[in-house]
Amino acid sequence: MNNFWRFCIKIAFLFIPQRREGDKLRGMIYKPFLKKCGKDFRVYDQAFIYEPNSLSVGDNVLVGFNAYIGAGEVHLGDGVTLGPFSMLAPTNRLRKHGSFRFGGIEAGSIHIGSGTQVAAHACITYEVKIGKGCLVAAGAVVTKSFKDNVLIGGVPAKVIKEYDDTQT
Numbered sequence: 001m002n003n004f005w006r007f008c009i010k011i012a013f014l015f016i017p018q019r020r021e022g023d024k025l026r027g028m029i030y031k032p033f034l035k036k037c038g039k040d041f042r043v044y045d046q047a048f049i050y051e052p053n054s055l056s057v058g059d060n061v062l063v064g065f066n067a068y069i070g071a072g073e074v075h076l077g078d079g080v081t082l083g084p085f086s087m088l089a090p091t092n093r094l095r096k097h098g099s100f101r102f103g104g105i106e107a108g109s110i111h112i113g114s115g116t117q118v119a120a121h122a123c124i125t126y127e128v129k130i131g132k133g134c135l136v137a138a139g140a141v142v143t144k145s146f147k148d149n150v151l152i153g154g155v156p157a158k159v160i161k162e163y164d165d166t167q168t
Helices: 003-013 020-033
Strands: 055-057 073-076 091-093 105-107 109-112 128-130 150-153 158-162
Antiparallel strands (some): 091 105
16 A cells, blocks of 8 residues: 555544444444455554555454554454554564664564454564464563464563453
């Protein structure tokens, strides 16, 4: 998506209400620009998707208030929820001549399994895969991949608890 369309979307979003209808409308506006989009995609107010053409979302995905999805491949399974101010950062800065400023950027990917919730202010970084049915705790910084059905928290994130598959 070029800067012109990104600008047009941001301007259009200024006039969309902040309630449920607005969340659904923002999702519908993003939908044609996404790599793949399931049904009932919702985007809360002030959320930012840097490269919609690299984002694949399943059914019933919700991107929370002020969430950020950076450049790079991002895959969100069915029923994923990104909490307010959460960040998906699928790129990595490279070092050159003793500085990260001049090293460039390496694009990676992030995969979040179906039914996973990323809580407020959590950050998921470069080349991370999170399994199905996980909960990423508020403020967690996830720098490695995790299996299905776990509670992940901390800086850096680690498994806090494993969920029993039979629990509802």
